[in-house]
Amino acid sequence: xxxxxxxxxxxxxxxxxxxxxxxxxxxxxxxxxxxxxxxxxxxxxxxxxxxxxxxxxxxxxxxxxxxxxxxxxxxxxxxxxxxxxxxxxxxxxxxxxxxxxxxxxxxxxxxxxxxxxxxxxxxxxxxxxxxxxxxxxxxxxxxxxxxxxxxxxxxxxxxxxxxxxxxxxxxxxxxxxxxxxxxxxxxxxxxxxxxxxxxxxxxxxxxxxxxxxxxxxxxxxxxxxxxxxxxxxxxxxxxxxxxxxxxxxxxxxxxxxxxxxxxxxxxxxxxxxxxxxxxxxxxxxxxxxxxxxxxxxxxxxxxxxxxxxxxxxxxxxxxxxxxxxxxxxxxxxxxxxxxxxxxxxxxxxxxxxxxxxxxxxxxxxxxxxxxxxxxxxxxxxxxxxxxxxxxxxxxxxxxxxxxxxxxxxxxxxxxxxxxxxxxxxxxxxxxxxxxxxxxxxxxxxxxxxxxxxxxxxxxxxxxxxxxxxxxxxxxxxxxxxxxxxxxxxxxxxxxxxxxxxxx
Numbered sequence: 001x002x003x004x005x006x007x008x009x010x011x012x013x014x015x016x017x018x019x020x021x022x023x024x025x026x027x028x029x030x031x032x033x034x035x036x037x038x039x040x041x042x043x044x045x046x047x048x049x050x051x052x053x054x055x056x057x058x059x060x061x062x063x064x065x066x067x068x069x070x071x072x073x074x075x076x077x078x079x080x081x082x083x084x085x086x087x088x089x090x091x092x093x094x095x096x097x098x099x100x101x102x103x104x105x106x107x108x109x110x111x112x113x114x115x116x117x118x119x120x121x122x123x124x125x126x127x128x129x130x131x132x133x134x135x136x137x138x139x140x141x142x143x144x145x146x147x148x149x150x151x152x153x154x155x156x157x158x159x160x161x162x163x164x165x166x167x168x169x170x171x172x173x174x175x176x177x178x179x180x181x182x183x184x185x186x187x188x189x190x191x192x193x194x195x196x197x198x199x200x201x202x203x204x205x206x207x208x209x210x211x212x213x214x215x216x217x218x219x220x221x222x223x224x225x226x227x228x229x230x231x232x233x234x235x236x237x238x239x240x241x242x243x244x245x246x247x248x249x250x251x252x253x254x255x256x257x258x259x260x261x262x263x264x265x266x267x268x269x270x271x272x273x274x275x276x277x278x279x280x281x282x283x284x285x286x287x288x289x290x291x292x293x294x295x296x297x298x299x300x301x302x303x304x305x306x307x308x309x310x311x312x313x314x315x316x317x318x319x320x321x322x323x324x325x326x327x328x329x330x331x332x333x334x335x336x337x338x339x340x341x342x343x344x345x346x347x348x349x350x351x352x353x354x355x356x357x358x359x360x361x362x363x364x365x366x367x368x369x370x371x372x373x374x375x376x377x378x379x380x381x382x383x384x385x386x387x388x389x390x391x392x393x394x395x396x397x398x399x400x401x402x403x404x405x406x407x408x409x410x411x412x413x414x415x416x417x418x419x420x421x422x423x424x425x426x427x428x429x430x431x432x433x434x435x436x437x438x439x440x441x442x443x444x445x446x447x448x449x450x451x452x453x454x455x456x457x458x459x460x461x462x463x464x465x466x467x468x469x470x471x472x473x474x475x476x477x478x479x480x481x482x483x484x485x486x487x488x489x490x491x492x493x494x495x496x497x498x499x500x501x502x503x
Contacts, residue, residue: 007406008441009449010396011046011413013085015378017420018051018093019101020073025056027069030076037080039424043433044445047083047173049415051183054090054155055103062108062144063154067162074163078171081447085174085291085415087183088159088279090152092131095193096182097381098417104130109151112142118208121181121188124231129188129205131181135271136210152177153278160282167286173452176291176338177279184295185272185326187264189311190236199299199353200237201246202311204230206264218263227256233311240300240307252305265315265322266464269329273461276333280458287452289336289374294326294364296341296380298349298357316363321474324367328470333458336374336412339364342395343379343388359477361395365409366477371470374412382417384428386490389435393484400485401441409478412450414439431488438486 021027040048050073057065077084094102104110110130113119119137120128137148146154156175166172179185189202196202206215206229219227232251234243241247251257272292279290300308309316316322330337344357361377368375377395379388396411416423416432423432440446 004403004405005401005441005443006446006449008397008401008410009443009446010411010439010441011450012044012436012439013047013049013083013413013415014040014045015415015418016048016050016073017418018099020050021053021056021069023056023101023103025059025066025069027072030072033073034076034080036419036421036424037076037082039429040419041080041082043429044436044440045082046413046445046447046449047085048077048419049085049087049174049176051087051089051093052159053093053103054088055092055105058155059106062146063158065155065158065162067159071162074166074171078166078169083173083447084166084171085176086159086163086172087176088152088156088178089183090132090155090178091181091183095131095191097192105132109133109143116142118210120208121205122208123194123203123205124207124229124233126207127194129181129191129194131188131191131193134208134211135267136206136208136214138271138274140210149274149278152275153282156279156282160286167288170287170452172288174289174291175279175283176293177275179272179275179292182295184293185268186295186312186314187268189313190308194236196236199308199350199355201234201240201243201300201307203236204233204264204311206267211267214267215260215263219259222259224256224259227259230257230260240303240305243307246305246307246310248304250305252310261310261315262468265313265325266468268313269326269467270464272326273329273332276330276335277458277461280333280455283455284457285454287454289452290333290455291336291338291376292330293338293340294323296339296344296357296360296364298341298344298360299353299355301356301360302354315471319474320471321363321367322471323364324370324470325467327368327371327373328467329462330373331371331459332462334456336376337364337368338376338378338415339368340378341380342377342392342414343381343383345387345391358480362398362477362480365395365398365411366475369409369478370475376413376415377411378415379417382420384423384431386431386488389431389438389488390484393435393438393486393488394481396439397484398478398480400481431490434488438484438488442486
C-alpha cells in the first residue's frame, strides 16, 4: 500500500533568499542559513532552490569566474541532506515583483551597451531594459569576441567543472536555465522599473536594431517588405480595447498581425531551444534534470486577445495553444517545465483585470503533461494561509490521491517562494509543515522518490513547423477537481479549543 501511495508523493523545495550570497559575492550568513536549513529539514522538505547570479560569479571580467561563495552555500545544503535546484540566473535581480536586492548583469557586459545600447531589449519608445540581453544578440559576437549564447554556455561549463563534487554526490538534481527577465522565458513586457502597473497589457519589446533587422528580413522573405513592427499596440498601462492592435477585430487578427505574433513568439522558442541545447551538452551524463521557467500571465486571460500574454511572447489565444508549443520544444532536450501562480484563485482577483489564474494553470499544466513532460510549479506571491496551500495541493494532484498507484497526473515538484524567518515561525511554520506532509501524501519525507537518471543528449533539432503543430487544435485542459482531497486546515487557537475554518 505504501508503495502504491508513494506514486502520489510530490517533492517540495523552498527558494533561498535572493541575497543569500551578498552583492559583493561573499557568503556571510552561514549561521543563519544553517539554522534555517535545519528547520526546513525538520519540516520534511526535499530540497532548496537557489539563484546562481551571473552578475556575481563572472562580475570581475570575461571568464574570471568566482564560485567560492556558492561552494560554501552548497556545502551547507549538502550537510543538511537536502537536494539542490540551481538556477543559471543570467538576468538582473532588481526591478521585478519581490526583488529586495540589486544584482545587475556583469559590468563588463553592460559596458558593451555603452557603445551599442541595442544589446538590450528595447520598447517602441526606445527605452532600454538592462535586466537581460536581447535575444537579438544570441548569435552576435559582441562580447569580447563571444556571442551571448557562448557566454551562457561557458558559464554553465564552469559551473559544472567547479560544482563536480555536488553533481557527483547527487546533491544538485536540477539545473533551471534562465532565459529572460526574472529567469523566465519571456520578453520584459511588463517592467515595474519603467512604470508598468498591474493589470497593464505591457508592450512588445523587439525594437532593438538586431530584432528589427531580423523582422524586416523575415517580412521580405514572406513577400511583404513593406511590413513594419507594430505601431498600434499601445503602452504598458493600456487596456486592450484602447489599442488598435488588441481591440475586437484588431490588428492581431489580420494577416500582418498574425505574421508578427508568429515571428515574435517563435524567436522566443528558438532562443530557449538554442540555450537548452548548450545546457544539454554541458550537463550531458550528469544526474540532473534541465528545466525552464514560464511566467504566469493571468491578467487579460479572459478576453479573446490575451493581450498581456501576447506582449510577453506567449502566442496564446482561445483557439491557439501558446504553451504546448513551448512544451513540445522542451521534449527535444528531456527538459521539464516550471510554471508559477499555483496558489492563486480566480475569486481573489479583481474583475477589471479579466484574470483567470486557475484556468491558466490548468492549460499550461495540461500542455506539459500532453507532451509527456515533468511539470513543476511555484507560487507567485508569498502566502502562509491554508487557502493558498490547498490551491497548490489541488494543482499538484488535480484528481486527488490514487491509492492503487500513480495518479493520472501530478506535479513533479513544487517550489515554495521563499525562505524567510516569517515562514519558520509559530503558526506559519506549523501550517507549512502540514502542507509538506500533504504534498508527500502523508508518507513523511522520502529521499528515494523520483531518482534522476543521467542526462541524455538532446534529440535532433525540431523544425519550427513541427513545434507549431502543437498549437492547434487547442484541446480542452484535463479536468481538475475544485478542491484537494488532502486539505490543510486553518488553525486558530482559542483557549483549549481548536477552531477549524471551512476550506
